[in-house]
Amino acid sequence: MMAGAQEQGLKLLVPRSGVSIYAIRVQMALAMKGLAYDYLPEDPGCKSDLLLASNPVHKTLPVLIHAGRPVCESLIIMEYLDGAFPGDGASILPADPYRRAVARFWAAYIDDKMFPSCIGILNTAKQQERADKVEETLAAFGLLETALVESSKEGEAEALFFGGVSLGLLDLALGCYLPWFEAIGRLAGTPPFLDAARTPKLAAWAGRFSAAEPVIALLTAVDKVEEYITKVLYPKWEVALTAPPTN
Ligand SMILES: N[C@@H](CCC(=O)N[C@@H](CS)C(=O)NCC(=O)O)C(=O)O
Incomplete structure (x- = not known):
């Protein structure tokens, strides 16, 4: 305890x-x-x-x-x-109702659409299906780049995170996936989804997020996620992970 x-x-x-x-x-x-x-x-x-x-x-x-x-x-x-626990520690939700709604919207999108597309890459051996899932995942990163730019217009000039100057709901909701996105990219043999040329603001955000307190002590190592996918989830995706892509 x-x-x-x-x-x-x-x-x-x-x-x-x-x-x-x-x-x-x-x-x-x-x-x-x-x-x-x-x-x-x-x-x-x-x-x-x-x-x-x-x-x-x-x-x-x-x-x-x-x-x-x-x-x-x-x-x-x-x-x-x-x-x-309103009086304890930092606030997680934005105080402004509009920013709260936007944070909830993107958090649901990430869970319901973005991650299923990304992990779906490992779930098929069909080349076209894989390519479609990669495309969907990259499109989602593009949308979040725009969301990050928009959120900094809404908030403080010095906004470092989706939550503004400090971490908030959307930062945590998205940030926890970072090691998974990286591990899936490695296993699928795709270029990294988070790319400083394609989504510069998001790439910079990811760097800040990963180094922030309390994230730094809790974020899973990419190797650990990769091992979990191959050893524990592997039976489910045996075909996809072992077979060469087919049409
Ligand atoms: N939408 C749920 C997802 C939770 C979820 O999928 N949890 C997994 C572990 S990471 C689980 O309990 N899996 C066991 C099962 O689905 O039976 C949440 O945000 O809490």
Whole structure:
């Protein structure tokens, strides 16, 4: 148990692998708020009674339990932490309602469209399908470059992050994927998706994000993600990873 966890009554159920995008973004949010919690690693292949009782609908991790009440879905957990602990640490959501709406919009886009396109590259041995997924992924990076430029127009002149001068919801939501984008690119043999020539602002943001507190201590190493994809997720994508691309 981490110091102070008992007073807050916070427990976090996470996958044992340590590479979960969704768990890590919540851990970053907890660190930004300065909140202590009990860290409860789970084996997703053997779901505990606590997980099944806490998240009976999706049965996924992470789950936050606050004073005995479960909160599910990583983006919702991050928002909950901001609302439930307004006076603790840094704010995660922008104060301005419009910026909040924009951050939520892009966070949902990244989870629902951008990452599925990217990981979809490994999910097919068909050359055309792979090329389409690469194209979709690059287009998503282009859209986020524009979103970053737009968000800096809305905010402070010195904006370094989507959240402005400090990290916010969208920074954490996107940033947790950085090692995954890199690992997928390596495994698929594509040029890096994040390219300083194509998306200069986003590339610079990624550098700042990866070096920021509390990200630096929590961001997964690319090698670890690559190993997880090949060793744990590998059976699912055996064909795609072993067969040469076909038409
Ligand atoms: N949309 C969910 C995604 C959570 C998710 O996919 N979690 C994975 C681990 S990273 C999981 O629990 N997988 C086990 C399963 O789907 O049964 C969130 O943001 O929390």
